Amino acid sequence: MTYRAPVSDILFSLRLAAGTDAGGIYADIAEGVAEQTLNEAAKFAEGALLPLDRIGDRAGVRLADGAVTTAPGWREAYAGWREGGWNALAADPEFGGLGLPALLNAACTEIWNAANISFALCPLLSHGAIEALEAHASASLKETYFARLVSGEWTGTMNLTEPQAGSDLALLRARAERNDDGSYRISGQKIFITYGEHDLADNILHLVLARLPDAPAGVKGISLFLAPKYLPDENGAFTRRNAVRCVGVEHKLGIHASPTCTMAYEDAIGYLIGEEHNGLACMFTMMNNARLNVGLQGVALAERATQASFDYARERKQGRAIGASETSAIIAHPDMRRMLLTMASLTAAARLICFETAASLDRAHRCDDPVQAREADERAGLLTPVAKAFSTDIGNEVTSLAVQVHGGMGYIEETGVAQLMRDARICAIYEGTNGIQAIDLVGRKLPMSGGAAVKREIDDMRAIAQESHYAAVGDAVEAFAAASDYLAGVMKTSPNEALAGATPFLRLFALARGATLLEKAAGAARHAGDPNATRYETLAHFFAKNVAVAAPGLVKMVTEGAQSVTEGGELFAR
Amino acid sequence: MTYRAPVSDILFSLRLAAGTDAGGIYADIAEGVAEQTLNEAAKFAEGALLPLDRIGDRAGVRLADGAVTTAPGWREAYAGWREGGWNALAADPEFGGLGLPALLNAACTEIWNAANISFALCPLLSHGAIEALEAHASASLKETYFARLVSGEWTGTMNLTEPQAGSDLALLRARAERNDDGSYRISGQKIFITYGEHDLADNILHLVLARLPDAPAGVKGISLFLAPKYLPDENGAFTRRNAVRCVGVEHKLGIHASPTCTMAYEDAIGYLIGEEHNGLACMFTMMNNARLNVGLQGVALAERATQASFDYARERKQGRAIGASETSAIIAHPDMRRMLLTMASLTAAARLICFETAASLDRAHRCDDPVQAREADERAGLLTPVAKAFSTDIGNEVTSLAVQVHGGMGYIEETGVAQLMRDARICAIYEGTNGIQAIDLVGRKLPMSGGAAVKREIDDMRAIAQESHYAAVGDAVEAFAAASDYLAGVMKTSPNEALAGATPFLRLFALARGATLLEKAAGAARHAGDPNATRYETLAHFFAKNVAVAAPGLVKMVTEGAQSVTEGGELFAR
Structure with a gap:
């Protein structure tokens, strides 16, 4: 199965999102960097990552004596990734990154994941670690670890989940104790750790959430630590094995080539990132x-x-199309x-x-x-x-x-x-989970600035809908506006009823926003004589008449459907 | 993962469908046969089939030298199936069947497939063969093969698909030639043959579609044959291996334990079922x-x-429910x-x-x-x-x-x-495919008796909707009625536009019919003081307010969405 990175389409979408800022904050894109970067990314993705996708699916990963072997070809591909400088796109130039905008990085992220999501997960996790260190790590931690994480010489992981603590991090139990030298000892078990162990890089930097002995209960008692797989020895070489080990890899429905590890910490050395008990805020960054x-x-x-x-x-x-004389x-x-x-x-x-x-x-x-x-x-x-x-x-x-x-x-x-x-x-x-995203949208994002953020979004959508040929676009926007108003009120009085509508509300938002963005894209392409014009006109037309038309049903689910959800009688009883 | 056959629920649904016929054509159900049968079926499904479901998924099947070995425990389970008489439920009592109604058989079919769909596929295919032979085979073919197929001693298969002929059987190429003794020689390759080869039974009866040399082109030139894996020898024992072999098994996303075989016919002996060139009609039975x-x-x-x-x-x-003081x-x-x-x-x-x-x-x-x-x-x-x-x-x-x-x-x-x-x-x-079902619904079923069949269905749904608390039920029925009227007209003038709406139309039908049947179930349960009453009231309420509300969007897709589908400009060009 082939994949051709849709560079022209991505570039068009990217310029649409950049909008009038193209010459300002996106000067680097306007100068043609974007096109060149995307073409190079496409070449690497199609040439080096795509051919390994199926190999990785079949071979999976192998765990023996705590060491994980990735699929054949994986090590070479990662070396190519690192040498190509792809790991450094978005990071701070001070530490060897290219400092490219998130928008261009997003475009590349799409391309890597399309070619080989199991591979792309490794740098995806490293980037999370890069961001957390960039924002919260001490200068000394940064000096020791940051540049090698940015270059991709070492990789990063996120250790949040425990068997009893998935969506609810308040239940997290991993422990951290203070050492005399300012470091910490971390103990506990973490599960579902993506690339928790592998053979692609010489060192792995684990970002771990754990509780100090005197930590308050709940999410306000969680601290974030950096626990490297290898610690520096007396000569500054990273040869000392830390007490963190991979004790299992999961047998999953998909992303077979991405090792999903169970990690055991037994008094592993860790270094605090940010402040004690403030780990969750660091993660939120x-x-x-x-x-x-x-x-x-x-x-x-x-x-x-x-x-x-x-x-x-x-x-x-198969079959003859209406009016055809031969098989179509x-x-x-x-x-x-x-x-x-x-x-x-x-x-x-x-x-x-x-x-x-x-x-x-x-x-x-x-x-x-x-x-x-x-x-x-x-x-x-x-x-x-x-x-x-x-x-x-x-x-x-x-x-x-x-x-x-x-x-x-x-x-x-x-x-x-x-x-x-x-x-x-x-x-x-x-x-x-997507349910948690919907709850976040309704519970935390709608109320931002007294509803001003969503109001601005609705205004933007209305302006596009007014120009649309298709009534369904305006209907979708108004359905979303009505649902937003309704939820803003109900969230205060009956939060359960509001949250019962969170998932259809998020979908409604996406339909209104999707329909208006496709309209905007079609209009912009037409106006610019872009070769994508016909394509976006077709997609906007179809989306309005066949996808966005679900909006009136969704707003009813939000505003009238909750009672049947929150009640549920014997169905929800033991 | 457990499964408890929902006997009470199934029994209630079954009686609802039997309706006032319960004492008439369904006397066997009214007499308590249904409950007893379902309880026994549940016992066998939960005890014998369920434990093998995961084993089968992991072990899959093994092909060596043309022989397929099923997963561990499969042979014993099939022997239990046969001895329990489960294979004979629906078949004609003249040939050892129990002659139970299709309704009760449907209830059991649900239970087998819930416990272990890979296992249940084997008898499912045998039943297809039973029906085809029952309706179309000569008395002599029936005498030789039928009773052992009914008892489950032998199993049956359906050989339709070829690499170039899937949804479109007109493209079928397998050949049949007449022998002097009234039998035929069949040659060609068939793919995706469920239980085409296995070790559960001593003989496998292949029902094969093939073309005679003088056959007209297209679907009117296809004949149906019975080609047993083993043919009778001079003593009437089935020891002579027929020239049909399994040459491959597929590596599939699921139903791993069900062998999906590529079958090669090389002058295999076959016997005509029904008349020459009339095979497709036999399959339609x-x-x-x-x-x-x-x-x-x-x-x-x-x-x-x-x-x-x-x-x-x-x-x-995980997490605290609104107002809860502990993790919920x-x-x-x-x-x-x-x-x-x-x-x-x-x-x-x-x-x-x-x-x-x-x-x-x-x-x-x-x-x-x-x-x-x-x-x-x-x-x-x-x-x-x-x-x-x-x-x-x-x-x-x-x-x-x-x-x-x-x-x-x-x-x-x-x-x-x-x-x-x-x-x-x-x-x-x-x-x-479900797309073909939708096309069948719009192209062949809506026009039946000049639209009288769908009219009767709409009348039945309207009568229920009128009694409903929920406006969405009536809205769904009226949306379906409007879409039916629209399609009946457009099918004659612009069939492409009608067929572009086939899939949303089928969904619309299901939502209207589902909402009204749940209403009917809730009403009947309430009226009878059935223990399922609260459950069906909850489900009917939820379905009306959160599922059926999609109907107005679906009717728009049918009546206004087609143009954007049939057009498509450069998207559909090479």
Whole structure:
């Protein structure tokens, strides 16, 4: 199964998100850096990562004596990754990074994950560690560890989950005790640690959440530590094995080549990041970006599944189209076209939403105007749960549709689309389940600045809807506005009823935002005479008339459906 | 992962579908046979089939020298199946069957497939062969083969698909030539043959579609043959190996323990079933029942996934519910309740639709009144594509939701719900893809008797909707009525536009029919003081307010969405 990184499409979406800032905060993009970077990224992804995707799925990883061996070719690919400088795209130039904007990094993230999500997870986790260290680590920790993490010589992990503490980190039990020299000793078991152990790099920097003996209960008693796999010896070489070991790897539905490890800490040496008991805040620093990256994984797998399905539907001949005298390629059949347009339009909408989110992160960091920066920060916060949950939901839907388009062949593992469906399924779960994203949207993001953030988003959508040919676009925006108003009120009086509508509300937001962004894209492409114009017009038309039309049903679920959810009588009793 | 066959629920649904016929054509059910049969079926399914489900998933099947070895324990389970008389439930008593109604057989089919779909597929295919032979085989063929197929001593297969001929059987190439003794020689390759080769029974009866040399082109030139794995020798013992061999087994996403075989025929001896060139009509005889059975597989896996999710949500503790002072079981959280109610209500609705379909098949065969019998036959035809496609669509949705409810644990294969999702995924594909079901509904079933069949269905739904508390039920029925009217007209003038709306139309039908059947169930249970009353009231309430509310969006997709599908510009060009 091939994959051609859709550089022209990505570049167009990226410029749309950059908007009028293209010459300002995005001067690096305007200068052609973006196009060149994307073309190089495409080359590496298609040449080095894609061929390993299926090999990795079949071979998985092997654990023996605490050491994890990755699939054949993985080590060479990672060396190529590091040498190509891909690990350093977004990081601070002071430590060897390229300091490229989040938007361009998002575009590359899509490409890596489309080619090989199991591989891409390793740098994804390293980036999380880079962000946390960048924002919170002491100068001495940074000096020792940061540059090698940025270059990719070493990799990073996130150790949050424990068997009893998944979505609820308040239940976390791992312990940390103070050593005399200012370091700490960490003990406990962590599960589901992505690339917790592997053979791609010489050292692994574990970021670990644990509790100090005098820590308050709950999430306010959690501290963040850096526990390297190898500690420095007397000569400053990293040869001393720390007391952290991989004691198991999971047998998973997908992402087989990404080692999901159970890690045992037994008085492992750790160094505090940030302040004691403030670990969760440190984790939150990187949350928006990490969640956006997972959303991009959904876009990535949806894009690849869509490409594979168009290819197959053009090749495979079954049945005669109405009026045809010979057997037709199945792409001629209307029901097949519905599936393909559903896939392509959901993917494009999710990409546009993710890129808007990335652009908001850039504006929050780069805008000189403090009001603009704050509003951009709020917008990133508002859009992030939508980018994460909607993109990964449609990642599931689109990869499953790809199996359907391929018919019986889709169910055979050799074809490859079943792997995309298996791989995609984790994205709606990790980095905060999609239910948690919806709760975050309703409970924390809607009330931001007294509702001003969502109000600005609605105004922006209304302006686009007013210009639209399609009534369904305006209907979707108004349905979202009505649902927002309703929830803002109910959240104060009956939070259970509000939260019962969180998931349909998030979907409603995505449909309104997706429909308006596709309209905007179609209009911009048409106006600029861009070669993508017809494509975006087709997708905007289809999305309005066949996807966004779900909005009136969704607003009813939000405003009238909750009572049947919160009640439930004997069904919820033991 | 446990499974408790929901006998009380199934029995209630079954009596609802039997309705006022309970004492008439269903005298065998009224006499308590149903309850006893279901309790015994539950015992066998839970005791003998369920424990093998995961073993089979892990072990798969092994092909060596043309022989397929099934997973450990499979042979013993099949022997128990045969000895328990389960294979003979629905077949003609003249040949050793029990002659039980299709409705009761449907109930048992759900139970077998919930416990172990890979196992249940073997008898499912045998039943198809039984029906085809019963209706079309000569007396001499029946005498030789039928009783052993009914008892389960031998099993049956369906050989339709070839690499170039899947959904489109007109492209079929397998050849048959006449022998002097009245038999035929069959040559060609068939793919995706379920239980095409295995070690559970001493002989396998292949039903094969092939073309005679003088056959007309297309589907009117296809004949149906019986080609046994072993042919009778001079003593009447079946020892002569026929020239049909398994040359490959597929590596699939799911149903690992069910051998999906590539079969090579090289002048294999076959016997004509029915008349030459009339093979497709013979296959159509059993189509309704086979499609209903696949629909029941969807219900089965959805039921099992729902049970597992309720169990997990009661056990797993994360987060505090609003107002709670301690960590709550996740079932207390509104977003989790939404997922669980979605699963339970979709499953119940799909079961009710499948059972209505089965009851219609019974009435078509058993009613003395020819008008009632014909109308029942039409109703079975109308409901069958909905039973197949909706039930298997929700099979995918509900098993995926089960993974979501289980969070990270759901993604780990050991938990078992990921297997349900993998297994379920085939059901929307085989026995006519769900797209083909939708096309069948719009192209062949809506026009039946000048639209009278769908009119009767709408009348029945309207009568229930008028009594409903929930406006959404009536809205769904009227949306369906409007879409039916629209399609009946457009199918004649612009078939492409009609077929572009086929899939949302089928879903719309299912939502209207599901909502009204749940209402009917709730009303009947309440009226009878049935212990299921509260449960069905809760499900009917939730379904009306959170599932059926999609209907107004779906009718728009049907009536206004087609143009954006049939057009598509450069997207569909090479």
